[in-house]
Amino acid sequence: MMVLSRWKVIVVLAALLFGILFTLPNVLPASVRESLPPFLPKKTLNLGLDLQGGSYLLLEVDTAALQKEKATNLVEDVRKILRDQQISIGDVQQTATSVSVRIPDPAQRSAAQSALSRQLPQPLKNGAGTDLTVSRQGDDRIRLAFTEQGMNEQAISAVDQSIEIIRRRVDELGTKEPAITKQGANRIVVQAPGESDPEKLKEVIGQTAKLTFQMVDTSVSLQDAAAGRLPPGSELLPSLDKYQPAYVVRRRAEVSGEMLTDARQVNNPQTGASEVSIRFNSQGARRFGDITTKNVGKPFAIVLDGKVISAPNINSPITGGQGVITGSFTVESANNLAILLRAGALPAPLKVEEQRTVGAELGADAVEAGKISTIVGFVSILVFMLLAYGFLFGGISVIALLVNGLMIIAAMSATQATLTLPGIAGLILTLAVAVDANVLIYERMRDEVRAGRPLLSAMDAGFSRAMETIIDANLTTLIAAAIMFFFGAGPVRGFAWTLSIGVFTSVLTAVLVTQVLLALWYRSARPKTLPIL
DSSP states (O other): OOSOOHHHHHHHHHHHHHHHHHHGGGGSOHHHHHTSOTTSOOOOOEEOHHHHOEEEEEEEEOHHHHHHHHHHHHHHHHHHHHHHTTOOOOOEEEOSSEEEEEOOOGGGHHHHHHHHHHHSOOBOTTSSSBSEEEEEETTTEEEEEEOHHHHHHHHHHHHHHHHHHHHHHHHTTTOSSOEEEEETTTEEEEEEETOOOHHHHHHHHTSOOOEEEEEBOTTSOHHHHHTTOOOTTEEEEEBOSSSOSEEEEESSOSEEGGGEEEEEEEEOTTTOOEEEEEEEOHHHHHHHHHHHHHTTTSBEEEEETTEEEEOOBOOSOOOTTEEEEOSSOOHHHHHHHHHHHHTTSOSSOEEEEEEEEEOHHHHHHHHHHHHHHHHHHHHHHHHHHHHHHHHHHHHHHHHHHHHHHHHHHHHHHHHTOEEOHHHHHHHHHHHHHHTHHHHHHHHHHHHHHHTTOOHHHHHHHHHHHHHHHHHHHHHHHHHHHHHHHHHOOTHHHHHHHHHHHHHHHHHIIIIIIHHHHHHHHHHHHOOSSOTTO
């Protein structure tokens, strides 16, 4: 263990360089950071809501309203399908979870049930059935009822979709690292650091995303368009896909997002490739069918909030209200695109359950208190280690502690992990227990020397025999931190994240940095006795 290996020296120097490079932006003025070369890190610590101040909203997705809307749309779909089949219908009754329709002509009832069963039920994502059942009710009615699994899937999808919409809405404010998390089955917590006006936040979140389908104008190059030479009726829009940075599209929106009723990731049954299936209401289906029939072989753009998110080619007319968007999709990217398409509008109303503003003054006070606590804790450890183990061994532990602090700040800056007030507590706790490993190692060295071992052998045994205890202690701390991170929320996760980073850096610095420094000391001084006896 005391052999001064080259790889140990390289690891220590790399850790030190990493700590300095990624910590430095935190102490530089913004103007200096911006002038740094591109290859140098510029990110600073990301302060959480409780440190920076900002707005907090607790929102609840009204899934009951969502279910009512689904039932209303189902009525329209039933009417359209039966009308297309030239089946006469009687009265239609609607509840929150079902729709029933009367078919006056007995000869048409089987055909009506067959058409509705074939076109309306959609398979669940888990493959366990469909979201809708179609059955006979009495002698002359057909009943369509949402299954419990289908309603649960719709509610989960609505909350996920709302989170995606809210995230994009909050991003438009320029808020850095907003925390938008799901709480329970249908609640969403929005924490926007630096956003001091929750009313403005609510207004932005409540906006409806604008989704349109527009034809791509291929008569002009991007260079000409960028130079302002645009044909009449066309516009240049930035792109979010990987194929090109912008598209020239016709200003006229052929189909709007209000006509889109569903979009989801599917797998092509022949190739297995991931695609995005889209579905329109009756009006959208008719307009989409007309447009795609007239423009086979041409690209059309899916535009969300003035940005092209996809521009596929029309391979064949898309009639019947359903289509498939193909491309170089992975399952994840196709699912994300489906979420974006569905995110054209909030799927259900959001009710504000709680709103509050965290003042910047409170955050500034917390930061100042955290600084004082960290300094007091560090000085206390410094004094203790110097008194207990002298200037040499105590000083080496303090140097390792400083490197540990640098690495924690650097790691949090590099990963943009949010530092919260509990996170500061985790930071102080990590620094306080970081020297525990050194205490274990030093005490083991003392025991080995007192047992009659030669100095070098005792020092080596101090590291090797203490290592098992150090690993056990830090592993249990890491497990506790992991449990807090995965099952906690907000500040608890910030504390767990800081603690987890601290565990790794503490083991690295307390063992490896200390070992390299002691090996350098031993090689240069060739001591005969242990200074801490």
